[in-house]
Amino acid sequence: MRGFHRRPARVAAVVTAALLALSACSSGSDDKAKADPPPSPAASVDAPDPQSSPEAAPSPSASKGPVLPDAKITPATGSFTKAQKKFLEGRVPASMDPAAVLQTGDESCQRLARTAKRDKDAAVGAIIAGDIPDAADVVEHLCPEQKPLVTAASKGFPDGTKNRPAAGTYRALTTDPACSWRAVGSGGKVLASGPAAGADGTVKAKVPAGTKEFTSTGCYAWLPA
Incomplete structure (x- = not known):
């Protein structure tokens, strides 16, 4: 009988602890919901995929700090085309992999192509508004098929x-x-x-x-x- 009376006490203690844990989790979730506002609506211009973009990849804009000499602009494997190397000249920070800078330019080309396919005005507007950094250089060297967009944007x-x-x-x-x-x-x-x-x-x-x-x-x- 003595063991019979002790068991309910132990069960009550376990239940109480579980309820306290659940309460703490619920409170934490509420606090997180308040701290993390819902994401803003997507812009009309195609945004780059954060999973495919290197976190440290710089803008295609020419670097303001020390840059790699032209002779050292080489990929870890393979080689750059003449147009790719021309685009990279003066744009690769001394400590940066040239391929990361090239990828940023390639992604700008992809954004322009996808946006123009849906809405040409949106693509032209993105160039005019500066949403595609250095669009003229990107298009000239990496995606010359998009030159009509740059030409149209030059009038606005x-x-x-x-x-x-x-x-x-x-x-x-x-x-x-x-x-x-x-x-x-x-x-x-x-x-x-x-x-x-x-x-x-x-x-x-x-x-x-x-x-x-x-x-x-x-x-x-x-x-x-």
């Missing part, structure tokens, strides 16, 4: 402030209803402003002659209409 300008724009009609490469703009002339006089959205939701801006400054917000990029 990014969201923000454009000094002395050519008079004419421009279209924003977005359908965001928050897109707004204004054209200012001498003495700060507002000559025109918008948005003026078309039936398809595209915002167009008619920039008058004599515009000294064109300013836009939330419009991503502009191209001649």
